[in-house]
Amino acid sequence: MLSAATTSVSRRLLGRLRDVMAGGGRAQERLDKVVTLIAADMVAEVCSCYVMRAGEVLELFATEGLRKDAVHMTRLRVGEGLVGDVAAHARPLALADAQSHPHFAFRPETGEEIFHSLMGVPIIRGSRVVGVLVVQNRTMRHYTDEEIETLETVAMVLAELVASGELVDKAELMPVDGNALLPLRIEGLRLNGGVGVGVAVLHRPRITIRRLVAEDPDIELERLRKALAGIKMALEELFSRPEMRDGEHRDVLETYRMFTEDKGWLNKISEAIRTGLTAEAAVQKVHDDTRARMSQITDPYLRERMHDFEDLANRLLQFLSDEGEDGDLPRADLPEAAILIGRNMGPMELFDYDPKRLRGLVLEEGSATAHVAIVARALDIPVVGRVKDVLDKIEPLDPVICDGDNGQVFIRPPEDIRESFIDALSQRQLRKEVYARLRDLPAVTSEGKGVAIAIHMNAGLLLDLQHLHDSGCDGIGLYRTELPFMARSSLPDVAAQTLLYRKILDQAEGKPVVFRTLDVGGDKVLPYWNPYDEDNPALGWRSIRITLDRPAVMRHQLRALLRAAAGRELSVMFPMIAEVAELVQARRILDLELNHERQMGNDLPSRVKVGTMLEVPALALQLDALLPLVDFVSVGTNDLLQFMFAVDRGNPRISERYDPLAPTMIRFMRYVGAKCRDYGVPLSVCGEMAGRPLEAMALIGVGIRSLSVSAPAIGPVKTMVRSLDLPALESYMLTLLDSPDHSLRGKLNAFARDHGVAL
Numbered sequence: 048m049l050s051a052a053t054t055s056v057s058r059r060l061l062g063r064l065r066d067v068m069a070g071g072g073r074a075q076e077r078l079d080k081v082v083t084l085i086a087a088d089m090v091a092e093v094c095s096c097y098v099m100r101a102g103e104v105l106e107l108f109a110t111e112g113l114r115k116d117a118v119h120m121t122r123l124r125v126g127e128g129l130v131g132d133v134a135a136h137a138r139p140l141a142l143a144d145a146q147s148h149p150h151f152a153f154r155p156e157t158g159e160e161i162f163h164s165l166m167g168v169p170i171i172r173g174s175r176v177v178g179v180l181v182v183q184n185r186t187m188r189h190y191t192d193e194e195i196e197t198l199e200t201v202a203m204v205l206a207e208l209v210a211s212g213e214l215v216d217k218a219e220l221m222p223v224d225g226n227a228l229l230p231l232r233i234e235g236l237r238l239n240g241g242v243g244v245g246v247a248v249l250h251r252p253r254i255t256i257r258r259l260v261a262e263d264p265d266i267e268l269e270r271l272r273k274a275l276a277g278i279k280m281a282l283e284e285l286f287s288r289p290e291m292r293d294g295e296h297r298d299v300l301e302t303y304r305m306f307t308e309d310k311g312w313l314n315k316i317s318e319a320i321r322t323g324l325t326a327e328a329a330v331q332k333v334h335d336d337t338r339a340r341m342s343q344i345t346d347p348y349l350r351e352r353m354h355d356f357e358d359l360a361n362r363l364l365q366f367l368s369d370e371g372e373d374g375d376l377p378r379a380d381l382p383e384a385a386i387l388i389g390r391n392m393g394p395m396e397l398f399d400y401d402p403k404r405l406r407g408l409v410l411e412e413g414s415a416t417a418h419v420a421i422v423a424r425a426l427d428i429p430v431v432g433r434v435k436d437v438l439d440k441i442e443p444l445d446p447v448i449c450d451g452d453n454g455q456v457f458i459r460p461p462e463d464i465r466e467s468f469i470d471a472l473s474q475r476q477l478r479k480e481v482y483a484r485l486r487d488l489p490a491v492t493s494e495g496k497g498v499a500i501a502i503h504m505n506a507g508l509l510l511d512l513q514h515l516h517d518s519g520c521d522g523i524g525l526y527r528t529e530l531p532f533m534a535r536s537s538l539p540d541v542a543a544q545t546l547l548y549r550k551i552l553d554q555a556e557g558k559p560v561v562f563r564t565l566d567v568g569g570d571k572v573l574p575y576w577n578p579y580d581e582d583n584p585a586l587g588w589r590s591i592r593i594t595l596d597r598p599a600v601m602r603h604q605l606r607a608l609l610r611a612a613a614g615r616e617l618s619v620m621f622p623m624i625a626e627v628a629e630l631v632q633a634r635r636i637l638d639l640e641l642n643h644e645r646q647m648g649n650d651l652p653s654r655v656k657v658g659t660m661l662e663v664p665a666l667a668l669q670l671d672a673l674l675p676l677v678d679f680v681s682v683g684t685n686d687l688l689q690f691m692f693a694v695d696r697g698n699p700r701i702s703e704r705y706d707p708l709a710p711t712m713i714r715f716m717r718y719v720g721a722k723c724r725d726y727g728v729p730l731s732v733c734g735e736m737a738g739r740p741l742e743a744m745a746l747i748g749v750g751i752r753s754l755s756v757s758a759p760a761i762g763p764v765k766t767m768v769r770s771l772d773l774p775a776l777e778s779y780m781l782t783l784l785d786s787p788d789h790s791l792r793g794k795l796n797a798f799a800r801d802h803g804v805a806l
C-alpha cells in the first residue's frame with residue numbers, strides 16, 4: 048500500500064504535470080518543463096527522459112541536472128547501460144550505487160559521474176517501451192517502492208506525450224517493416240483447423256484515454272466499482288445463454304469470473320487511483336505493466352492466465368470510456384466476412400463478435416490450450432496462433448486468408464491465391480453436403496457383398512459429441528480425457544469428472560465410447576502440474592508413466608468412469624503402454640476401484656472392457672503375452688511413428704521426414720492385425736493416419752477393419768471405403784510389402800486412380 052504522504056506527493060506532482068501538458072507550446076518545451084518539475088518534486092538532482100528512436104536506440108531528449116549539450120547527442124542501444132537495461136526488460140531499476148552495477152555505461156558528455164544513485168522506469172505505451180525516465184542523486188540514495196511507483200505513474204503520463212508523435216514521428220515508434228503493403232504469407236501455429244477468407248478486423252484498436260489525472264480518488268474508485276459490476280452483469284448474461292449451459296467453454300468462463308474478484312489485481316488498480324490517476328488510467332497502467340512484464344514469463348500457463356487479466360482490463364477500459372454514452376460495443380459494424388487479428392484474446396472477448404460473421408482468428412500469441420482457442424473450437428472458427436508481429440503488418444480491412452489447417456495466414460493475397468481458397472471453400476461446402484447424405488449409408492467396400500469397415504470418431508470435448516450423431520459414425524473410438532483437464536485451473540475432483548463422463552455417455556445415446564485414461568506429459572502439459580524440465584519430453588515422464596506413479600489420479604479417474612457408467616457398458620483404454628507389466632499394474636488399479644465401488648454398494652457398469660493403446664513398438668513384440676489380457680487394442684499411429692522412426696512428432700524440421708506409408712509401418716500394421724485376429728481381440732487404429740483416405744485405404748488393405756478418426760475425416764474415409772474394391776487392393780498390397788521404398792504413397796495413389804477409389 049502507498050503511504051498517505053507519498054500518495055499526496057504524487058497527486059500534487061500529477062496535478063502540476065497536467066497543467067504543463069495542457070499548457071500548450073512545443074512538445075520539447077513541455078518535456079523540458081516536465082523533467083524540471085519531476086526533479087524538484089522528487090528531490091533529485093537529475094531527471095532525464097530518453098525516447099526510443101528508430102533502430103531501437105534510446106536518445107536523451109530532456110534533462111534537468113545533466114549537461115544540456117548532451118541532449119539529442121547521448122544515445123544508448125536497448126540493453127546498453129542501465130537505461131538500456133530498463134528498456135530491455137521493461138522493468139524499473141533502483142540502485143543506490145549505480146556505478147558499481149555491471150551494466151553501468153559511462154557517458155562522459157553527460158557529466159553524470161558525480162551522481163551515485165539512479166532510479167529508472169520504462170515509459171510504456173501499449174506493450175512497447177517507448178522511452179525511459181530516470182532520476183539520479185549525488186548521494187547513495189535508497190529509492191523506496193513508493194518512489195518507484197510514483198515515477199512509474201509519471202512515466203505513464205509522459206507516454207502519451209511520446210506517443211503523440213510531437214517529439215518523434217509516430218512511425219519511428221513502430222517496428223519497421225519495409226514490405227508493409229506487399230502480399231505476405233506468414234506461418235503460425237494451427238490452433239483450430241478450417242479455412243476462412245475475409246477482411247481484417249483488428250481486435251480492439253487502442254482505446255484513447257482522454258483524462259489521465261483525477262481530482263477525487265473516491266469518485267474514481269466508485270467508477271471502477273461500477274465498471275466491475277457492469278462486467279459481472281455481462282458475464283451473468285453470457286452464462287444464461289443456452290449455448291453456455293455446459294461444455295468446457297463454460298468452465299473457462301467460470302475461471303474468468305474468478306479473475307474479476309482477484310484481490311491482488313484490484314488492489315493494484317485502486318492504489319494507482321489513489322496516486323491521482325483516473326480509473327481508466329489506473330486500469331491502463333496496471334494493464335501496461337502486466338503486458339510489458341509478460342514477455343519475461345516463459346511458463347505457458349501463467350502467460351495464458353495473464354491474458355485473462357488482459358481481457359478483463361480491456362473490458363474495464365471499454366466500460367469506463369463508454370460511460371455516459373449509450374453506445375454498445377462497436378461490434379455491430381463487423382464486416383460480413385471478418386478475420387479477427389489480435390495479439391491475444393481472452394475467452395470472453397470472442398463473444399463480442401457475431402460468430403456468423405467471423406471467418407477466422409489470427410493471433411500473435413496463443414497456444415493450443417489457450418482458452419480462446421477452446422472457445423473458438425466450440426464456435427467452429429479456424430484459428431492460427433503465434434503469427435509473429437502480424438498486427439504491424441496489416442491494416443484494417445486488408446484481405447486475409449486464415450488457413451487454420453496449415454497454420455498459415457495470407458495477408459493481401461494475390462487474386463489467384465484468393466480465388467483458389469474461395470474455390471476450395473466452396474468445394475469443401477459441397478463435399479460436406481455429400482458427406483451429410485452419406486450419413487445413413489453403411490461403410491462397406493464396393494465389391495460383391497463387400498466388407499464392413501467400422502468407422503469411429505476421435506473426440507476430446509463435449510462439443511465434439513454433436514458430430515457423433517450428425518456424421519453417422521459407429522461410436523467414439525478414442526475419447527481423449529485430458530483436454531478438459533487442460534482447460535481447468537486445477538485437477539477436477541471425482542464428482543466433477545463423474546458428471547462430465549456421465550454427460551458424454553448420455554449424449555452418446557448408447558453408441559460405444561472408449562475412454563482413454565489421462566494421457567498428459569510430452570506436449571500436453573497440465574497447467575497446474577509443474578512440468579519437469581526434460582531433454583526428451585516425448586520419451587519422458589508422460590502418460591501411463593505419470594498415472595502409475597501417481598495412482599491417486601488414476602484411481603479418481605477410474606472411479607469417476609465407473610460411476611458415470613453405472614448400469615451401462617464401460618470401455619477403458621490405457622495409453623502408452625510399453626510393457627505388459629504396465630498394463631497388469633493399471634488393470635490392478637481398475638480392479639481395486641471396482642472392489643471399492645462394490646463395497647460402497649454403488650451400482651457398477653454392466654460390463655467393463657479393458658483395452659490398451661499400442662503406441663510403443665516394443666509392445667508389438669509382447670502380443671502373445673498381452674492379447675489374452677485385453678478386450679481390445681487400438682494403435683496410436685501418431686506416437687507409434689515417432690517411436691518407430693525415432694522422430695519427434697512436434698519438431699517441424701523432421702516430423703514429416705518419414706511417411707506413415709513407409710513399407711515398414713504397413714508391414715507392422717499387418718503383423719499386429721494378424722496377431723489380434725489369431726487371439727480374437729478387436730483391433731482399431733486411432734492415430735491421425737486413420738483419418739486420411741489414402742492411408743486408411745492402405746490400412747484396410749493389410750487387414751485393419753476398424754478406424755477411429757477425427758469428425759471431419761468421417762465423410763472422406765467413408766466415401767473412400769464405399770468406392771474400394773478390397774480384393775484387388777489386398778492382392779496388390781501383398782506385392783508391396785517387401786518394397787525397399789521410402790514410401791508406398793506413389794504406388795497406392797496410382798492404384799486408387801486406376802481403380803476409381805474416391806480419395
Ligand code: PEP
Pocket residue numbers: 525527566662682683684685686687733734735
Ligand atoms: C496417437 O499417439 O496416435 C494417439 C492417438 O494419441 P495422441 O495423439 O493423443 O498422443
Ligand code: MG
Pocket residue numbers: 622662683685686
Ligand atoms: Mg499418443
